[in-house]
Amino acid sequence: MSKHSSVISSSPEIMGGTPVFVGTRVPVQTLLDYLKAGESIDDFLDGFPTVSREQVIALLEEAEKQIVRMVA
Template identity: 55%
Template sequence: MKAAMVEPVIMANPEIMSGTPCFRGTRVPFKNLIDYLEGGHSLDEFLRQFPTVTREMAIQALNDSNHPLPNHPSS
């Protein structure tokens, strides 16, 4: 049985944001998520500010990048 292929959620296209890695289907750079989390903000705060990014997309991107999801309480 084959494992299902999961589409990458981070795309880099020279035609979009000058090739900055962004969430698929958006103009939201992945770095924005990292900056939010490293700045002490929660994933929920990021998702409120960038509603075109889904929770599933953010979590998959963090997992794919091996970046830890901080233990912030949801608010």
Template identity: 55%
Template sequence: MKSTELEETNSIIQIDSEIMGGTPCFRGTRVPIQNLFDFLEADEPLSEFLDAFPTVSRKQAVSVIRIAEKSIIEMAV
């Protein structure tokens, strides 16, 4: 992962033992990243996730999906 990608990831995702026991969360919230993937796996639209977790911005959610996409592609290469 390039330093700019790492900075982007760190600006969106926080891992802090004081917040949700260190579970990766959307920065500035107590919403675990896993919740986004749980919604998507349940075939729920992104808009439903955003309605359920109003502290997460659309930009944050889309950025997490893009980070996951890049990680999968890098692993496959």
């Protein structure tokens, strides 16, 4: 069974079900690892040109909404 949002996709046929940016094979965790290491979004986008800035921003905005809901 595959799971899909407008930004993240998860399917057993793609990267063994690892959540990736839609239309790519780039794991969402890779962005998080970049950010935790102090790298910028631009650094991430330079390394993974198949991911768009809009996808990154949409992911971060959705994460923000989820965090706010958790504490509200």
